[in-house]
Amino acid sequence: TGPVEFYGEHQAGIVTPAQDRLHFATFDVTTDKRDAVIALLKEWTAAAALMTAGRDIGQYGAVNGPAEAPPEDTGEAVGLPPARLTLTIGFGPSFFQDAKGNDRFGLKTKRPKALVDLPHFIGDNLDPARSGGDIAVQACSDDPQVAVHAIRNLARIGFGTTAVRYSQLGFGRTSSTSRAQTTPRNLFGFKDGTNNLKLEDTAKLEDQLWVQPEDGPDWMVGGSYLVSRRIRMTIETWDRTSLSEQETIVGRGKGTGAPLGKSDEFDAIDFEAKGNDGTPKVATDAHIRLAHPQFNNGAELLRRGYNFVDGSDGLGRLDAGLFFLAYQRDPRKQFIPIQNQLARSDVLNEYIRHVGSGIFACPGGVPAGSFWGERLF
Numbered sequence: 001t002g003p004v005e006f007y008g009e010h011q012a013g014i015v016t017p018a019q020d021r022l023h024f025a026t027f028d029v030t031t032d033k034r035d036a037v038i039a040l041l042k043e044w045t046a047a048a049a050l051m052t053a054g055r056d057i058g059q060y061g062a063v064n065g066p067a068e069a070p071p072e073d074t075g076e077a078v079g080l081p082p083a084r085l086t087l088t089i090g091f092g093p094s095f096f097q098d099a100k101g102n103d104r105f106g107l108k109t110k111r112p113k114a115l116v117d118l119p120h121f122i123g124d125n126l127d128p129a130r131s132g133g134d135i136a137v138q139a140c141s142d143d144p145q146v147a148v149h150a151i152r153n154l155a156r157i158g159f160g161t162t163a164v165r166y167s168q169l170g171f172g173r174t175s176s177t178s179r180a181q182t183t184p185r186n187l188f189g190f191k192d193g194t195n196n197l198k199l200e201d202t203a204k205l206e207d208q209l210w211v212q213p214e215d216g217p218d219w220m221v222g223g224s225y226l227v228s229r230r231i232r233m234t235i236e237t238w239d240r241t242s243l244s245e246q247e248t249i250v251g252r253g254k255g256t257g258a259p260l261g262k263s264d265e266f267d268a269i270d271f272e273a274k275g276n277d278g279t280p281k282v283a284t285d286a287h288i289r290l291a292h293p294q295f296n297n298g299a300e301l302l303r304r305g306y307n308f309v310d311g312s313d314g315l316g317r318l319d320a321g322l323f324f325l326a327y328q329r330d331p332r333k334q335f336i337p338i339q340n341q342l343a344r345s346d347v348l349n350e351y352i353r354h355v356g357s358g359i360f361a362c363p364g365g366v367p368a369g370s371f372w373g374e375r376l377f
């Protein structure tokens with residue numbers, strides 16, 4: 001329930017052991033004034049440092065200000081612990097250059113080459129209203145009210161400079177990012193996050209997660225690229241699929257999470273093992289085979305997604321799925337080729353649909369006294 005340090009070499013909320021709850025929001029910048037954006041980022045940073053420490057924002061907070069003015073802090077987190085709140089910021093392609101090609105904030109030349117516009121993937125059914133955004137903020141906490149309070153107050157501070165483009169709540173983590181955590185389950189009922197990059201894999205994190213000096217640009221060193229995908233799951237169809245079919249599609253046992261043919265969740269996957277009928281135990285189109293580094297030029301991801309159920313869709317089905325969040329050193333070598341392969345061949349596609357998308361450059365950590373994105377300006 002304690003606080004997670006806001007300042008540091010890397011932004012918190014990436015390798016931080018995944019908290020239970022998510023409130024993710026993207027913002028469109030509504031001003032063309034560079035100074036207004038810088039002022040906002042300074043104000044956001046000050047508020048983020050206070051909120052992640054479990055404190056009210058502003059000078060007077062929620063209840064100690066002048067009675068005639070709206071309170072500086074909206075108040076619903078008063079009395080709640082910090083609940084491991086982290087706030088992580090990222091900048092989308094449109095922050096550097098808008099749809100008309102305008103260089104609104106003089107940042108066009110600062111756009112990292114790795115911050116590509118994501119290509120169209122087979123089966124994509126993206127809703128523009130749930131995609132993109134100039135700035136993304138990921139709020140994670142073990143308390144949903146703490147996460148919601150954080151996004152709400154940033155949105156409030158941003159009024160006049162930014163507008164919320166969309167936001168997404170997630171109620172259960174679908175990944176573990178530390179070996180100290182047990183692996184949670186996604187809404188298909190499977191353990192998710194077994195073969196994930198974990199904070200203990202320090203050498204691998206330099207190789208796969210953090211932007212290195214030789215990658216550039218300077219302002220991104222120590223940062224990471226975030227790809228977000230709102231993936232709708234047609235859980236009603238999945239729930240009518242047999243257990244063995246479900247396990248074949250994923251490539252792991254539903255109970256243990258062990259790769260098919262093995263007994264323990266963390267056993268290495270044997271892609272060569274064959275059953276009595278001569279077919280591979282882990283099918284050639286199983287999700288864990290198609291997504292595995294061995295079949296993706298060694299590429300890995302740090303997955304940090306959340307389950308969501310946003311009520312029902314008006315057709316008697318739950319609007320449920322996985323809000324996929326993945327951090328990486330270079331999406332051109334990681335998310336894009338992996339997703340291309342999954343989009344082409346994954347049998348899971350019969351049960352999922354990608355309906356929202358985003359890509360964001362999340363700068364390195366904030367040194368004390370600095371502000372979010374300072375090195376960019």
Ligand code: HEM
Nearest residue numbers: 190191192193194195231250288291292293322338339352
């Ligand atoms: C592994 C589910 C989408 C990449 C897994 C596992 C499950 C799973 C159950 C096995 C446990 C584990 O090792 O974490 C799902 C579901 C998805 C989904 C239900 C959609 C709703 C994606 C997407 C990507 C992806 C979009 C990337 C483009 C991976 C990777 C692994 C994995 C890299 C680890 C493979 C390995 O090295 O063994 N997923 N996944 N998944 N998934 Fe997904």
